[in-house]
Every structure is written in C-alpha cells, then in structure tokens.
Amino acid sequence: MFDSTLIDSLLIRIFRFRTRGFLRMTECDGALPPRPRTGGCYLYVHIPFCEALCPFCSFHRVLLCRPQAHRYFTALRREIELYHQAGFEFSGVYFGGGTPTVEPEELLETIALVRKRFAVRDISVETNPRDLRPPLLAQLRRGGVTRLSVGVQSFDDTLLREMGRFEKYGSGAEIADHIRGAAGLFPTLNVDLIFNLPHQTLASLERDLDLFQTLGANQVSCYPLMTSPAGLRRMAGAMGVPDRRRLRQFYQTIGRRLAPGFAPTSAWCFTRNGGGSDEYIATADNYVGAGSGAFSYLDGTLYSTTFSLAAYEQRIAGGLTGIVTKHQLGDTERMRYALLVRMFGLGLDREWARQHYGPGFFRRLWGELFTLEVLGAAIRDPRGWRLTESGRYWLMLMMAEFFQSVNTYRDAMRDHVQTEQATWGPVARVGHIQAGA
Numbered sequence: 001m002f003d004s005t006l007i008d009s010l011l012i013r014i015f016r017f018r019t020r021g022f023l024r025m026t027e028c029d030g031a032l033p034p035r036p037r038t039g040g041c042y043l044y045v046h047i048p049f050c051e052a053l054c055p056f057c058s059f060h061r062v063l064l065c066r067p068q069a070h071r072y073f074t075a076l077r078r079e080i081e082l083y084h085q086a087g088f089e090f091s092g093v094y095f096g097g098g099t100p101t102v103e104p105e106e107l108l109e110t111i112a113l114v115r116k117r118f119a120v121r122d123i124s125v126e127t128n129p130r131d132l133r134p135p136l137l138a139q140l141r142r143g144g145v146t147r148l149s150v151g152v153q154s155f156d157d158t159l160l161r162e163m164g165r166f167e168k169y170g171s172g173a174e175i176a177d178h179i180r181g182a183a184g185l186f187p188t189l190n191v192d193l194i195f196n197l198p199h200q201t202l203a204s205l206e207r208d209l210d211l212f213q214t215l216g217a218n219q220v221s222c223y224p225l226m227t228s229p230a231g232l233r234r235m236a237g238a239m240g241v242p243d244r245r246r247l248r249q250f251y252q253t254i255g256r257r258l259a260p261g262f263a264p265t266s267a268w269c270f271t272r273n274g275g276g277s278d279e280y281i282a283t284a285d286n287y288v289g290a291g292s293g294a295f296s297y298l299d300g301t302l303y304s305t306t307f308s309l310a311a312y313e314q315r316i317a318g319g320l321t322g323i324v325t326k327h328q329l330g331d332t333e334r335m336r337y338a339l340l341v342r343m344f345g346l347g348l349d350r351e352w353a354r355q356h357y358g359p360g361f362f363r364r365l366w367g368e369l370f371t372l373e374v375l376g377a378a379i380r381d382p383r384g385w386r387l388t389e390s391g392r393y394w395l396m397l398m399m400a401e402f403f404q405s406v407n408t409y410r411d412a413m414r415d416h417v418q419t420e421q422a423t424w425g426p427v428a429r430v431g432h433i434q435a436g437a
C-alpha cells in the first residue's frame with residue numbers, strides 16, 4: 001500500500017514544476033487586448049474594498065474609503081465601456097472582491113450598465129453576512145443578480161473570533177439567521193466555507209456542514225485555506241499556522257457529510273441536486289478582468305491589472321485599461337492550463353479539446369492524461385476523462401497550489417503599492433510594475 005501523503009506531495013511538486021511559467025508576467029502598455037478569436041468570454045469585475053480586513057485573506061483588498069470607492073466605481077464603469085466599444089461580448093459577469101456590496105448604489109449602477117451593454121445570462125455577486133439585509137437583497141434581485149455568494153468561512157464562534165470576523169459579522173448563529181433570510185431569493189445562494197483553518201477540528205467542520213444544510217442555501221464552496229508568505233505572517237498571531245497533513249481528512253469529510261443532498265460541481269464547490277457549475281474559471285474559455293488587481297485570460301494570454309488604485313484611475317482617465325502585465329502562454333502551457341481548469345470542473349471533453357487545440361492536445365499531454373488514469377484520478381470514457389473521487393481531491397490540491405502562486409504574485413504587486421494602500425496617499429511611481437511568480 002502506498003503512502004498517500006507522499007503521493008500528494010510528489011504530485012504537487014510535479015504540478016509546480018510543470019506550471020512554473022504560468023505567471024511569468026512582464027510589463028505591457030495597457031492597451032485593450034484583442035477580442036478572443038475562439039470560445040465564449042466572461043467578465044470578472046473586482047471591487048477591492050472591505051470595511052475591515054481579515055488576516056487570512058489572500059485577495060486584493062483595501063480598507064474602504066468612501067470617496068475613493070466612488071471614484072473607483074466611476075473608473076470601473078469607464079473601463080467596462082471601453083470593452084463594450086471594442087466589441088467584446090460577455091455571457092456572464094462575476095463581481096468579486098473585496099466586498100462588492102460595500103457601496104450598494106454604485107454596485108447596482110454598475111450591474112445596470114453591464115446588463116445594458118452585454119447580453120449576460122449570469123450575474124454573480126460576492127457579499128458578506130452583514131450585507132444580507134432584506135432591502136439590499138430585494139434590490140440585488142431586482143437588479144438581475146442570479147447568484148449571491150456569502151463569505152461565512154465558519155459558523156464556529158471561536159474560529160470566527162480568531163479570524164476577526166465575530167465582531168464584524170456576528171456570531172455563527174446570527175450569520176445562519178441572515179442566510180436563512182436570503183434563502184430562496186436568488187436562483188443560486190452560495191455559502192463560502194474554509195477548511196484546514198489552524199485551530200479547526202473535524203467536529204467543528206462537521207457542525208458547519210450540518211448547519212449549512214439546514215439554511216436553505218443551494219450551494220457551498222469549501223476552500224482549503226490558501227496561503228502566501230505575507231498571509232502566513234498576518235495569520236501567525238491570532239490564527240496560527242495551518243497543517244497541510246490534515247487536508248485529505250477534511251476534504252473527505254466534506255464530500256461525505258454533504259452527500260447525498262449536495263453533489264460536487266467542481267473540486268471544491270457542491271450544489272444541491274448537482275446543478276450547474278458557477279466556476280467561470282472552469283467553464284469560460286476566456287475572461288476579462290476589469291478593475292484593480294484583476295486577471296484576464298484571452299486566447300492563451302494572461303493579463304493582470306494594476307494593484308494601485310491611484311494608477312488604475314489615472315490609466316482609465318487616459319483611455320487605457322487597467323492592464324499592466326501579461327504573459328502569453330506557450331502552446332503546451334495553454335493546453336496544461338486548459339487541462340487544469342477543465343479537470344477542476346470535473347472532466348475534460350475529448351471533442352472540446354480537439355476543437356480548441358487540435359489532435360496535438362492528446363499527443364502533448366499524454367503524460368499528464370496517462371498519470372491521471374494510472375493514479376485512478378480520472379477514468380476515460382468515450383466522451384473524455386471524468387474525475388474520480390480521489391481525483392477531485394488531487395485537483396483541489398492542484399488548484400489551491402495554482403491560487404497560492406497567484407497569491408504570491410498578488411503579494412509582490414501589493415508590496416509595490418504598500419504605502420498607498422496603507423495610507424491612501426498619492427503614489428510616487430505608478431503603472432510600472434514588474435513581478436514574477
């Protein structure tokens with residue numbers, strides 16, 4: 001019998017090696033990227049403001065300053081208009097953060113603009129438990145929001161205190177009440193939970209999952225705690241240090257505890273009755289990231305916008321996008337990226353791969369596909385490769401690894417504008433960012 005932890009770390013090492021070039025970003029001029037030639041396109045809109053900052057959080061977020069937020073939203077809408085004028089078409093939009101609902105009127109105006117300009121079917125918005133107020137919920141629903149995603153992380157009061165969220169968003173019981181109040185209002189109501197928090201026990205996670213299933217939400221995203229060097233430093237005091245060796249046990253508990261009511265729709269998302277996946281990164285061929293600290297992926301090129309809010313405003317005022325760096329993936333890299341995100345979304349369709357990458361896809365990636373099969377991570381059928389239960393665990397690890405490298409990149413970009421982000425003062429040097437990951 002093999003040692004599963006050894007296999008996990010070996011797989012991750014290989015994965016790291018094979019994907020080491022994904023984020024080799026270099027500076028670029030911020031001109032509009034070309035429209036994608038193949039496949040559909042999604043719009044991601046980043047709202048980096050939060051009323052308080054959580055130590056574990058790996059996203060691009062800054063303390064809310066209302067005048068700054070108003071200026072930011074104005075720039076954001078101009079950037080969205082730029083993409084419209086350039087002929088981009090989006091099938092859906094995802095408002096992520098930060099906390100997109102910090103300035104509801106601005107958000108609603110931005111949603112209205114997106115709906116006016118593009119034929120979007122899905123409108124997804126992230127929020128926090130305190131913003132689940134009935135009037136705002138009604139406005140969001142009237143505004144066309146189809147999926148509301150609430151950051152809960154845990155219902156355990158001790159863990160909420162450690163994360164600094166108890167004071168901000170209330171106790172686990174209060175958060176549960178807020179979610180009950182939002183149940184049934186949106187086609188999808190998603191709850192974010194985090195597992196492998198340093199002081200989390202299996203029993204605590206089980207209680208979270210049991211409570212979640214009584215609330216009427218129809219989706220749960222269970223993220224492994226993802227860290228970066230800066231994140232680990234921030235967490236070290238109140239929260240402690242996570243232990244990777246517990247990941248498998250936590251992950252298996254999640255799948256078991258949520259079945260049969262909730263089925264996986266990606267390696268870390270579970271939906272009631274197995275409804276469709278909401279992970280645009282796994283389903284959209286291309287996506288445009290608008291706002292500060294957002295990523296785009298268009299025809300095999302990855303782009304990142306500036307993490308400086310001042311630079312972002314200046315660039316938009318100058319008729320540019322927020323884009324400051326890019327990396328054009330090589331052919332094999334693009335195929336590996338497609339394999340990663342598709343398998344993360346539970347399977348790779350043979351015909352889809354052939355149409356997008358030609359028969360060379362199977363020749364170049366035979367090693368990866370063979371490894372997935374031999375390990376029992378995927379099974380091959382006439383349509384393609386389907387992820388198995390153990391495969392889901394490995395893809396969760398790989399996606400977490402990928403996001404951790406994104407987090408390291410974010411750290412580097414934020415270091416660059418640290419003074420600005422701490423003080424809201426003017427930036428000395430803007431739009432000039434060079435970072436590798």
Ligand SMILES: C[S@@+](CC[C@H](N)C(=O)[O-])C[C@H]1O[C@@H](n2cnc3c(N)ncnc32)[C@H](O)[C@@H]1O
Nearest residue numbers: 056057058097098126127128151192223225226
């Ligand atoms: C950008 S937040 C938006 C939600 C909202 N701001 C809140 O916190 O309530 C989206 C989700 O990312 C997840 N997240 C943030 N940092 C994470 C980390 N270091 N590891 C794993 N998940 C994380 C959390 O589950 C969070 O709810």
Ligand code: SF4
Nearest residue numbers: 050053054057097098
């Ligand atoms: S977890 Fe949510 S509220 Fe906390 S800092 Fe991150 S984005 Fe802001």
